[in-house]
Structure formats: structure tokens, C-alpha cells
Amino acid sequence: MSKTQFLMGNEAIAFGAIEAGVNIATGYPGTPSSEVLETIAHYADQYGIYAEWSINEKVALETAIGAAYAGAKAIATMKQVGLNVASDPLLSLSYIGVKGALVIMVADDPGPHSSQTEQDTRAFAHFANIPVLDPSTPQEAHDMAIWAFELSHKMQTPVILRTTTRVSHGCSDVIVGDLKPVPWDIEGFTKNARWTIFPKLTAQRHPWLEELQQKLSDIFSSSAFNRISGNGCIGIIASGIAYKCVEEILKNLDICVKVFKVGTPYPFPERKALEFLEGLEYAIAVEELDPHIEHQLLQIIGRYNLPVKVYGKEDGTFPKWGEYNVDIVKSGLQKAFSAIGFDGHTGNHQPTVQPQQLPPLPVRQPTLCAGCMHRTVFYAFKRAFANVPAVFSGDIGCYTLGNAEPLNMVDTCLCMGAGISIAAGLQHVQPDVKHVAFIGDSTFFHSGIPAIINAVYNGADITVAVLDNRTTAMTGHQPHPGIGVTATGKPAKAIDIAAIARSCGVELVKSVDAQDLTACIAAAKEAAEFHGPAVLVFRGPCINLEKTGKQYEIDEQECTLCNYCVEQLGCPAISLTDGVPEIQSTCGGCGLCAQICPVNAIVLKEDRS
Amino acid sequence: MKFDILIAGVGGQGVILASRLLGLASIEADLHVTTAETIGMSQREGAVVSHVRIGDEVFGPLIPKGCADLILGMEPAEAVRNMPFLRPGGAMAVNTHAIVPASVAIGASQYEPEQIIAFIKKACPGALLLNATQLAQDAGNYRAANAALLGAAAAAGMLPFSADDLWRAMEKELPQKHIAVNKKAFEMAAHMVYNIKN
Numbered sequence: 193m194s195k196t197q198f199l200m201g202n203e204a205i206a207f208g209a210i211e212a213g214v215n216i217a218t219g220y221p222g223t224p225s226s227e228v229l230e231t232i233a234h235y236a237d238q239y240g241i242y243a244e245w246s247i248n249e250k251v252a253l254e255t256a257i258g259a260a261y262a263g264a265k266a267i268a269t270m271k272q273v274g275l276n277v278a279s280d281p282l283l284s285l286s287y288i289g290v291k292g293a294l295v296i297m298v299a300d301d302p303g304p305h306s307s308q309t310e311q312d313t314r315a316f317a318h319f320a321n322i323p324v325l326d327p328s329t330p331q332e333a334h335d336m337a338i339w340a341f342e343l344s345h346k347m348q349t350p351v352i353l354r355t356t357t358r359v360s361h362g363c364s365d366v367i368v369g370d371l372k373p374v375p376w377d378i379e380g381f382t383k384n385a386r387w388t389i390f391p392k393l394t395a396q397r398h399p400w401l402e403e404l405q406q407k408l409s410d411i412f413s414s415s416a417f418n419r420i421s422g423n424g425c426i427g428i429i430a431s432g433i434a435y436k437c438v439e440e441i442l443k444n445l446d447i448c449v450k451v452f453k454v455g456t457p458y459p460f461p462e463r464k465a466l467e468f469l470e471g472l473e474y475a476i477a478v479e480e481l482d483p484h485i486e487h488q489l490l491q492i493i494g495r496y497n498l499p500v501k502v503y504g505k506e507d508g509t510f511p512k513w514g515e516y517n518v519d520i521v522k523s524g525l526q527k528a529f530s531a532i533g534f535d536g537h538t539g540n541h542q543p544t545v546q547p548q549q550l551p552p553l554p555v556r557q558p559t560l561c562a563g564c565m566h567r568t569v570f571y572a573f574k575r576a577f578a579n580v581p582a583v584f585s586g587d588i589g590c591y592t593l594g595n596a597e598p599l600n601m602v603d604t605c606l607c608m609g610a611g612i613s614i615a616a617g618l619q620h621v622q623p624d625v626k627h628v629a630f631i632g633d634s635t636f637f638h639s640g641i642p643a644i645i646n647a648v649y650n651g652a653d654i655t656v657a658v659l660d661n662r663t664t665a666m667t668g669h670q671p672h673p674g675i676g677v678t679a680t681g682k683p684a685k686a687i688d689i690a691a692i693a694r695s696c697g698v699e700l701v702k703s704v705d706a707q708d709l710t711a712c713i714a715a716a717k718e719a720a721e722f723h724g725p726a727v728l729v730f731r732g733p734c735i736n737l738e739k740t741g742k743q744y745e746i747d748e749q750e751c752t753l754c755n756y757c758v759e760q761l762g763c764p765a766i767s768l769t770d771g772v773p774e775i776q777s778t779c780g781g782c783g784l785c786a787q788i789c790p791v792n793a794i795v796l797k798e799d800r801s
Numbered sequence: 802m803k804f805d806i807l808i809a810g811v812g813g814q815g816v817i818l819a820s821r822l823l824g825l826a827s828i829e830a831d832l833h834v835t836t837a838e839t840i841g842m843s844q845r846e847g848a849v850v851s852h853v854r855i856g857d858e859v860f861g862p863l864i865p866k867g868c869a870d871l872i873l874g875m876e877p878a879e880a881v882r883n884m885p886f887l888r889p890g891g892a893m894a895v896n897t898h899a900i901v902p903a904s905v906a907i908g909a910s911q912y913e914p915e916q917i918i919a920f921i922k923k924a925c926p927g928a929l930l931l932n933a934t935q936l937a938q939d940a941g942n943y944r945a946a947n948a949a950l951l952g953a954a955a956a957a958g959m960l961p962f963s964a965d966d967l968w969r970a971m972e973k974e975l976p977q978k979h980i981a982v983n984k985k986a987f988e989m990a991a992h993m994v995y996n997i998k999n
Contacts, residue, residue: 362838362862437861519865542867542889543866549924551913555909561846758907768901777943
């Protein structure tokens with residue numbers, strides 16, 4: 193029985209996985225992928241699925257691989273940069289294959305909206321020799337998720353299901369099947385040389401792997417996820433959200449073009465592409481991120497010596513960067529049509545207001561929430577190092593926002609867990625300057641531990657400040673090994689960060705109350721003086737999750753209008769009205785402003801409930 | 802039939818909830834709907850935009866420039882920031898309560914709410930302006946401002962469903978403990994609009 197539900201793409205994928213009978217689901221939070229695992233975890237107990245938030249993407253993928261080796265259906269979810277972390281198992285796995293089924297769901301982020309790179313997972317799939325499915329809508333994401341499990345099992349290969357932000361986080365009416373308990377009639381692991389990678393095995397399997405790519409290309413050419421429509425001598429080839437933009441533009445035009453929608457970008461459906469290229473003089477490639485489909489088309493045109501001219505990114509018709517929308521695609525199509533000499537006037541909407549006509553608007557950057565414990569810790573270090581040359585290496589999480597004015601306390605940020613190693617590298621070059629690394633609790637578990645061990649083993653004189661707010665905040669407050677609860681809400685051993693640091697050989701390890709500014713400043717100073725690696729664990733609430741139940745207000749009688757609270761902290765709850773500072777109702781009650789006011793004019797609000 | 806709604810506001814104002822409620826109401830009305838929302842990074846007091854595309858068929862989730870039939874502004878500066886999406890003759894319903902970002906307090910940017918409101922009135926003379934935050938506060942919780950704005954827009958006939966249909970969809974989706982205050986905010990705003998019309 194199918195029904196229509198209003199679902200986010202990620203939810204639709206989760207439904208598809210459950211309908212396909214997924215047994216094991218793993219992942220690490222990463223925008224825009226996190227809701228897939230969250231949704232599966234939500235239904236896990238009800239339908240007999242094992243779901244976990246893994247400590248990082250490498251472990252998530254390896255765990256799913258183990259399950260797939262035993263014959264189970266497994267899914268591992270992550271964002272595109274998470275695939276980088278999982279790349280070691282990924283690349284070896286293609287030679288070995290799977291017995292059950294393994295779907296790797298990876299979310300790309302054109303823009304980017306919340307990622308360090310605009311990398312294209314289709315290129316990764318090509319590099320890894322793993323088939324990849326690329327949905328354009330939440331419905332397609334759902335349908336492809338189901339097919340991905342079938343395909344993976346049938347061809348004994350992992351399959352990547354790759355989305356972009358607007359598919360993963362777009363919501364729409366989706367037709368889904370019934371959810372029911374997943375079958376667990378699984379064969380189990382059978383001992384066989386095929387599971388142990390050796391250079392000799394790899395050499396034997398490589399020809400099989402290359403042949404598999406040909407087989408998959410052929411299967412894909414017959415798949416309904418690749419569709420040709422229309423006719424003429426001008427063809428548009430498109431995928432993902434870019435395809436939906438093309439579809440929308442063409443609906444309002446009365447022109448004759450051939451359109452090839454590609455849902456399976458690698459291995460490229462060559463036979464279907466040749467059908468598309470038949471009779472074409474011009475092809476226009478429309479896709480976000482890398483010119484992957486464009487290059488595939490060009491190599492086919494080259495190998496078969498076809499007289500088709502291609503417009504795309506390589507010739508500057510479309511940009512190689514950024515998220516696409518109807519306006520960008522329209523502009524590219526107009527360029528291509530006019531270069532061809534084709535009267536395909538795409539029409540232009542005149543908006544009510546042009547961007548240049550707008551009045552001056554306030555800058556509204558994302559910022560640390562009002563009451564966030566990170567603000568206190570960053571401010572404490574700023575005070576502690578006021579006259580001490582220091583470099584502050586940050587990391588990935590809410591605390592990356594400590595970079596903004598007026599705090600300005602993040603000097604470097606690269607990728608998960610890098611802050612500590614970068615601080616060590618800086619320190620080896622500039623030992624006369626202090627080096628501090630900030631890292632969150634979830635990031636610490638993800639990839640901070642090896643960096644700390646390395647700092648001890650190789651003697652890096654750095655201070656590591658762990659910002660422990662007991663959650664993986666930025667991605668939606670998922671649990672992690674330090675909290676004591678699993679993805680499905682069951683109790684777990686809460687692993688102690690300070691204890692780990694001690695067992696790694698760090699000699700100065702301190703736990704500090706993140707809401708006590710004086711204690712934070714004292715700890716920062718002590719660590720700065722200490723010779724050798726030091727780890728300070730600042731513990732406080734994530735204000736989104738744990739309300740303090742308090743609020744502060746400014747006593748107008750005492751306030752001297754020095755504006756210190758406003759200028760020093762950048763807290764969104766403190767505003768200036770006609771030069772007078774005021775604390776808004778969004779105050780989270782951390783008390784930082786009260787602790788810095790030089791005349792003690794900021795006080796707890798009387799309980800008004 | 803096609804109807805494109807852009808909802809603009811500040812992280813924490815319930816922009817995503819508003820777009821979800823409109824999506825659910827669309828499905829109840831047997832229409833197709835596609836949405837695009839800003840999640841995560843931008844929500845930390847940043848600018849948040851949702852695109853809600855309703856109709857007999859829908860394409861990609863992002864509304865092209867100059868195509869939005871309606872802008873729902875949870876915050877005036879954010880409403881104005883997104884006006885290039887409004888089609889000629891499009892409608893606006895805007896909450897006049899301004900949220901001043903920290904960048905203004907530290908002197909890194911400016912915000913003149915009166916200037917912003919004046920701009921809206923000039924560029925979109927039929928715009929519905931109300932202090933939805935105050936109205937929600939009067940109803941019992943300033944956080945119900947999104948319900949108030951939806952109620953006002955529905956009562957003004959700006960949405961492709963009636964106030965009753967919209968509330969029915971909202972009632973199914975809102976958490977039990979918040980229904981009463983949201984209903985009050987929704988109805989107070991709707992009545993305010995009916996009174997203005999008469």
C-alpha cells in the first residue's frame with residue numbers, strides 16, 4: 193500500500209532504505225546528510241533495525257562493510273567531506289565487493305552552504321570505481337534508495353547514493369510504500385579468501401572490477417532513471433537539480449530540443465548517450481559542480497568521432513562553481529543558444545525590485561547563540577593572552593563561529609580534528625609564540641585523539657582547549673561517545689575526555705566550568721605557562737538543549753554606558769537602543785556579560801513566572 | 802495553478818516550521834509542493850529563507866528571481882533583502898518587529914527599521930504590515946509570531962487556502978502543548994485583518 197507523505201529528501205531516503213529491508217545503518221552527522229540516519233534511528237526499534245551514530249565516517253563505513261560482508265543490507269551516511277575521512281575503506285572495498293548490500297549515502301553541498309569544499313562525489317565514485325546514483329527530487333531519492341540496495345546485492349558492489357543540499361533538504365509530497373519489520377534471514381559471514389585484501393587479490397580482482405564498470409554502464413543504459421525526450425539537432429544533457437531548472441525553463445518555451453536526464457552519472461550510460469547524440473549537432477551540458485557529465489560526453493564524442501559541439505563549463509557557458517538556480521541555468525542556455533544562432537529566447541522576468549535598488553540592510557552573519565558557552569571560553573582566552581603573542585587554531589563545529597568579530601579567536605580552520613595538528617606544526621616552526629587549539633567534544637572523538645597522542649609523542653608544546661557542551665551541536669544535537677546515550681536513545685558508557693587525555697600521556701589536564709569566566713582565564717594562563725602539551729576541558733551546556741532557566745538584565749541606574757558588554761562580546765541578545773545597551777528576551781542566561789561589566793550593572797532578572 | 806511563497810526571517814523565528822505548515826496544508830489541498838530551506842549554519846541568528854512552491858506540477862525547489870507570488874517576512878530587513886524574488890503585482894505580509902543583529906551593536910553595519918518599512922510600503926503598496934511578534938506576545942508567547950503571520954496572510958486571502966484549511970493542517974502538526982497559544986495568535990491576527998478589511 194503506498195501513500196503520500198510530506199517528506200524531506202533525507203527522510204524519503206530513510207523510508208526507501210527501510211522499505212528495501214536495511215538491517216544496519218551507520219553514519220556521522222554532517223549537513224546536509226544527518227536526517228537520513230536520524231530518521232532510520234527513529235524507526236529502528238519499531239522495525240528491528242540496528243542504527244548507530246559512529247565516532248567518525250571511516251568507522252561508520254567499516255562497520256557497515258562488516259555487516260555487508262556477513263550478508264546483511266547496510267547503509268552508511270555522511271556528507272561529502274565525510275567521504276574523505278572514509279576514503280581508505282571505500283577505495284579498497286571496490287576490489288573486494290560485498291555479499292549482502294551496501295549503500296553509501298553521501299550529500300554534496302553546492303554553494304557551499306555549510307561545507308569546506310565544493311567537491312563532487314561523482315568524481316570520487318569514478319575514482320573509486322563505485323556506481324553512483326544522482327536523484328533530482330526527494331521522490332527520486334526515495335526510489336533510487338530502494339534500487340541501490342537491489343543493485344548492490346545483485347552486482348556484489350557498494351553503491352553510492354549521492355544527493356545535493358536541495359534534494360536532501362528539500363521537502364515535497366513523496367509517494368512511499370508501507371514500512372514493516374525488516375527481514376533478518378541472513379546467511380552470516382562465510383570464510384573465503386575473497387575477504388582478505390592482498391596485493392595478489394587486488395591484481396586478480398582489478399580486471400573483474402573494470403569489467404564490472406562495463407556491465408554497470410550497460411545496466412544503467414536500460415534504467416528508467418536515465419530518460420531521453422524531445423528531438424532535434426540541439427540536445428541538453430542535465431542531472432540533479434540542474435535538470436529540474438532545465439525542465440522548468442523549457443516548459444515556458446515553445447522550442448524543439450532533445451533532453452537527456454542522467455540519473456546514473458557513473459559508470460556513464462554510454463549506450464543511452466549514443467542514442468542521445470544521434471542526430472545532434474550541438475549538446476549543452478547542464479550540471480552543478482564538476483563538469484563530470486560534460487567530460488563523459490566529450491570522451492564518447494571523441495572516441496566515436498562524432499560531429500557534436502559541446503557547450504558547458506569548459507567553454508565558460510556555465511560556471512564551474514556555486515549552486516545553480518533557474519536564473520543561472522537560463523543565462524547559460526541563452527549564451528549557448530545565441531552562440532549556436534538559435535532563436536530560443538528564454539524570456540526574462542522583471543522583478544518588482546532590483547538588488548541595487550534595495551536600501552542599506554544590516555549584515556546578519558551566523559553567530560554563536562546568546563548564552564553559548566563557547567563565547568565565555570573564547571573571551572577568557574582573549575583576556576588571558578591579551579599581551580601574549582598567540583595563534584588560535586580552530587576546528588569544525590559551532591565554535592568555528594568564534595572567528596567572527598568582536599571575538600576574532602579562530603585563526604585557522606581546515607577540517608575535522610586538524611586544529612590540534614596544525615597548532616603542533618605551527619609550534620615546531622614558531623616556538624616563541626603560544627599555540628592554542630580549540631576543538632569540540634564530538635570533533636575530539638571524531639579525530640582529535642590521534643592528534644593529541646602525536647603531540648605527546650613528538651613533544652609539541654601546545655594547549656588544547658576542548659569545548660565540551662555534551663552534544664554534536666551544529667549538525668542538529670546528535671549524541672556522541674562522551675554523552676552516555678546512543679542514536680536510538682539507549683544508555684551507553686559515557687567516555688571521559690579528560691581521562692582520555694591523561695591516558696594519552698598529557699601531563700596537564702584540567703576540567704573547567706565553562707560558565708565561570710575567572711576559572712576559565714586562570715586555566716588558560718596556567719596552560720600557557722606549562723611546558724608541554726596541555727588539555728583543558730571546558731564543560732558547559734549547549735543553550736539550545738539545556739536552558740539555564742535564568743536571564744539577565746541591565747540596571748539602568750548603575751550602567752555607565754561604557755558599552756563594554758556590547759563591544760567585547762557580540763552577543764545577539766545585547767542590543768543598543770539610542771546608545772543604551774539592553775538585553776533582549778533571547779538571553780540564554782550564561783552570565784558572561786554580568787561577569788565582565790566593570791560596574792556590576794548586569795544582574796539576574798527576578799523570576800517573573 | 803502555481804503559487805510560489807518565499808518566507809524570510811531570522812534563525813530561531815520558526816521560518817522552517819512555517820514552511821512545513823504551508824507544505825502540509827498544500828498536500829491536504831491535493832496540491833504538489835516542493836520546498837527549500839536554510840538549515841544549520843545560517844540558523845545561528847543568521848538570515849533564514851524558505852522557498853515554498855505549490856502547484857499542479859512543481860520543478861526545482863528554488864523560486865526564480867521575480868517569480869514569487871508572496872513574500873512572508875518574519876522580519877522586515879529580511880523581507881526587503883528578498884524582494885528581488887517578488888514578481889510584479891506580488892503580495893507581501895511582513896512582521897514589523899525588527900531584530901537588530903550583533904553586527905549593528907558593534908558598529909559593523911547599520912539598521913534603520915523605519916526606512917525599511919517605508920521601502921516596503923513604496924515598492925509594494927498593498928503590503929500587509931503587522932507587529933506579529935507583539936501580537937504573539939499578547940496571545941501568550943512571542944515565539945508564536947509565525948502562526949500570527951500565517952493567520953494574517955490567510956485571512957487577507959493571500960494564500961491558496963482558507964484560514965480554516967490552513968489552521969486544520971497546523972493543528973495536526975503542532976505539538977500538543979503549543980496548540981493553544983498558536984491558535985490564539987493565529988486567530989487574533991486573522992481577526993485583525995478581517996477588521997481592517999471591513
